Amino acid sequence: MESKGLRVQESDRTTARTRRATLTDVAALAGVSVGTASKALSGNGRMKAETRQRVLEAVQSLDFRPNQQAQNLHTGRSWTVGLMTTDGIGRFSTPVLLGAEDALGAGKISVLLCDTRGDLIRERHYLQNLMDRRVDGIIVTGRRTDPRPPLSDIPDGVPVVYVLSPSTNAADMSVVSDDAHGCRLAVEHLLASGRTRVAHITGPAHHAAAVDRALQTEQLLARSSLQLSTGRTHFGDWSEAWGRRAAEAVLRAAPDTDALFCGNDQIARGATDALRERGTAVPDQVAVVGYDNWDTMALAARPPLTTIDMDLGQIGRVAALRLLAAIDDNATPGIHPVPCRLVVRDSA
Amino acid sequence: MESKGLRVQESDRTTARTRRATLTDVAALAGVSVGTASKALSGNGRMKAETRQRVLEAVQSLDFRPNQQAQNLHTGRSWTVGLMTTDGIGRFSTPVLLGAEDALGAGKISVLLCDTRGDLIRERHYLQNLMDRRVDGIIVTGRRTDPRPPLSDIPDGVPVVYVLSPSTNAADMSVVSDDAHGCRLAVEHLLASGRTRVAHITGPAHHAAAVDRALQTEQLLARSSLQLSTGRTHFGDWSEAWGRRAAEAVLRAAPDTDALFCGNDQIARGATDALRERGTAVPDQVAVVGYDNWDTMALAARPPLTTIDMDLGQIGRVAALRLLAAIDDNATPGIHPVPCRLVVRDSA
Numbered sequence: 146m147e148s149k150g151l152r153v154q155e156s157d158r159t160t161a162r163t164r165r166a167t168l169t170d171v172a173a174l175a176g177v178s179v180g181t182a183s184k185a186l187s188g189n190g191r192m193k194a195e196t197r198q199r200v201l202e203a204v205q206s207l208d209f210r211p212n213q214q215a216q217n218l219h220t221g222r223s224w225t226v227g228l229m230t231t232d233g234i235g236r237f238s239t240p241v242l243l244g245a246e247d248a249l250g251a252g253k254i255s256v257l258l259c260d261t262r263g264d265l266i267r268e269r270h271y272l273q274n275l276m277d278r279r280v281d282g283i284i285v286t287g288r289r290t291d292p293r294p295p296l297s298d299i300p301d302g303v304p305v306v307y308v309l310s311p312s313t314n315a316a317d318m319s320v321v322s323d324d325a326h327g328c329r330l331a332v333e334h335l336l337a338s339g340r341t342r343v344a345h346i347t348g349p350a351h352h353a354a355a356v357d358r359a360l361q362t363e364q365l366l367a368r369s370s371l372q373l374s375t376g377r378t379h380f381g382d383w384s385e386a387w388g389r390r391a392a393e394a395v396l397r398a399a400p401d402t403d404a405l406f407c408g409n410d411q412i413a414r415g416a417t418d419a420l421r422e423r424g425t426a427v428p429d430q431v432a433v434v435g436y437d438n439w440d441t442m443a444l445a446a447r448p449p450l451t452t453i454d455m456d457l458g459q460i461g462r463v464a465a466l467r468l469l470a471a472i473d474d475n476a477t478p479g480i481h482p483v484p485c486r487l488v489v490r491d492s493a
Numbered sequence: 494m495e496s497k498g499l500r501v502q503e504s505d506r507t508t509a510r511t512r513r514a515t516l517t518d519v520a521a522l523a524g525v526s527v528g529t530a531s532k533a534l535s536g537n538g539r540m541k542a543e544t545r546q547r548v549l550e551a552v553q554s555l556d557f558r559p560n561q562q563a564q565n566l567h568t569g570r571s572w573t574v575g576l577m578t579t580d581g582i583g584r585f586s587t588p589v590l591l592g593a594e595d596a597l598g599a600g601k602i603s604v605l606l607c608d609t610r611g612d613l614i615r616e617r618h619y620l621q622n623l624m625d626r627r628v629d630g631i632i633v634t635g636r637r638t639d640p641r642p643p644l645s646d647i648p649d650g651v652p653v654v655y656v657l658s659p660s661t662n663a664a665d666m667s668v669v670s671d672d673a674h675g676c677r678l679a680v681e682h683l684l685a686s687g688r689t690r691v692a693h694i695t696g697p698a699h700h701a702a703a704v705d706r707a708l709q710t711e712q713l714l715a716r717s718s719l720q721l722s723t724g725r726t727h728f729g730d731w732s733e734a735w736g737r738r739a740a741e742a743v744l745r746a747a748p749d750t751d752a753l754f755c756g757n758d759q760i761a762r763g764a765t766d767a768l769r770e771r772g773t774a775v776p777d778q779v780a781v782v783g784y785d786n787w788d789t790m791a792l793a794a795r796p797p798l799t800t801i802d803m804d805l806g807q808i809g810r811v812a813a814l815r816l817l818a819a820i821d822d823n824a825t826p827g828i829h830p831v832p833c834r835l836v837v838r839d840s841a
């Protein structure tokens with residue numbers, strides 16, 4: 146691709162840019178010095194009300210907009226927040242990101258997007274870039290609920306909030322989903338509808354989301370003097386195929402199972418498919434509860450899934466508000482869980 | 494939430510920020526004036542090689558990093574690009590966004606994220622914000638392939654590229670998926686495997702993606718002197734439930750149908766479910782081809798789907814590179830289609 150020399154481009158650009166009115170134009174039209182015009186706009190310095198009024202009228206008639214970058218040099222704030230996703234922008238981090246962007250945008254704060262893809266070199270590169278741009282704070286979001294090491298080399302005065310994946314450092318701020326609450330909603334819903342033979346099918350045993358929810362489920366059943374119908378949690382992966390295989394295995398091992406609590410909606414959907422194909426009625430014979438409220442899965446399942454919604458948008462908003470508070474010197478260290486919602490459809 | 498007065502916060506912040514070395518520190522350590530230090534760093538102005546060397550050594554020993562905002566005021570570039578999504582960040586815009594971010598990040602350009610949610614007031618608010626921050630260019634991405642009106646009130650010299658949803662103004666730059674190419678890959682694959690009774694099931698008749706692909710499919714069949722097995726395209730919605738219903742209806746109306754080309758993977762997946770449940774073997778009796786290569790759908794289908802991949806990441810990268818060229822005064826107006834890929838799995 147051919148390109149003109151840099152000098153020529155810069156001068157072209159300058160020409161294009163100067164079509165916008167400058168502070169000098171404003172001062173000339175108002176008949177004041179540039180310094181007076183600047184003072185009138187910033188609200189600093191004494192001057193006659195009439196002078197200030199003339200400057201404001203000139204601003205309006207020229208449609209002058211102050212240069213944000215020049216202003217930022219004065220206030221010491223960039224009104225910019227870095228949003229780092231550590232493992233791509235996927236089904237989990239997207240709603241968090243939108244929630245955060247929503248809360249920040251309302252306060253006229255811009256979001257600089259960085260996708261590190263879990264690559265440490267990319268993370269350092271982006272971090273340096275965010276520092277060069279003098280961001281006021283950073284939101285770090287991951288997909289997994291497993292704790293992650295904190296960002297290194299963050300200068301003092303630049304707050305960071307970790308979302309979904311909490312920081313391993315308890316002195317950091319982390320906003321996470323309340324897994325214990327989600328499990329309680331699911332198990333209590335099943336018990337309230339008279340189910341007593343509950344099986345639990347979930348993801349890999351090395352994922353915190355799978356292990357934590359399994360532990361919670363066992364403890365919640367124990368509180369009602371119940372045990373898992375098959376005596377143990379069925380760890381596998383987060384797929385429909387695993388849901389189908391595991392549901393088959395559970396019903397073979399414990400035919401009196403009357404409920405399946407599944408670690409995500411894909412597993413739950415696979416389970417409903419397997420149950421339908423073996424002639425087991427859902428929810429009449431076996432109730433099924435999923436996790437995530439991923440509409441694509443939950444609504445397409447037959448029957449549509451009763452499931453737990455982590456309220457990811459709310460998690461993003463809470464994280465953004467805590468970051469803003471920290472920027473204003475009101476940091477709240479520790480792990481902050483955000484409650485879940487039970488979404489009742491036809492499967493349980 | 495209680496907050497200290499603004500004056501106090503600003504002074505706290507200044508204290509935190511000044512722990513970073515300033516240009517004054519560099520000048521003092523090098524034993525030169527601030528002006529000389531500045532010239533040494535920018536490479537402008539004459540000075541002894543030894544003086545420049547002393548400044549660079551001071552920079553290194555103090556780990557000084559120039560203030561990006563102050564530098565931008567000199568270069569007239571912000572090294573920032575606005576990324577506007579017009580209808581949330583979903584399954585389609587996310588990979589586009591990551592592709593763009595990838596191409597831009599490699600050039601040290603930061604991405605400012607704006608989610609307008611198709612709301613005109615939000616769009617104006619964000620646009621103003623991007624202008625105030627002096628972005629070098631803007632990428633606008635939508636989910637639908639329907640053309641959209643161009644952004645209004647963009648100052649001269651700020652290039653814009655539209656992605657997925659092209660601009661209605663032919664003088665704008667738009668990067669889109671090559672729907673005609675995608676349909677050709679699908680239909681030619683079916684014909685090459687000996688299918689001659691092809692039905693087409695797709696989304697709403699008011700979506701460009703549905704109408705364009707239907708037209709392409711009919712024309713491609715006509716070129717081989719073939720017609721749709723049911724004589725017409727089946728418009729509905731983009732859901733699995735529609736795929737199930739439509740596949741049933743097609744097989745009732747034209748029992749000799751030997752292939753289904755579906756407008757997206759959800760429809761294709763629904764179709765495979767309906768075919769399996771009525772005892773029709775896929776692909777032996779009826780081949781099924783989807784569109785999108787959405788792994789969640791394509792891999793979970795039984796059998797896994799042969800489908801068209803729009804290469805959304807590549808679309809994002811192409812858009813970002815065209816925007817960078819336009820920023821360097823090499824704009825390429827018009828609609829630029831990006832080719833698709835055929836992904837062959839077991840369903841056809």
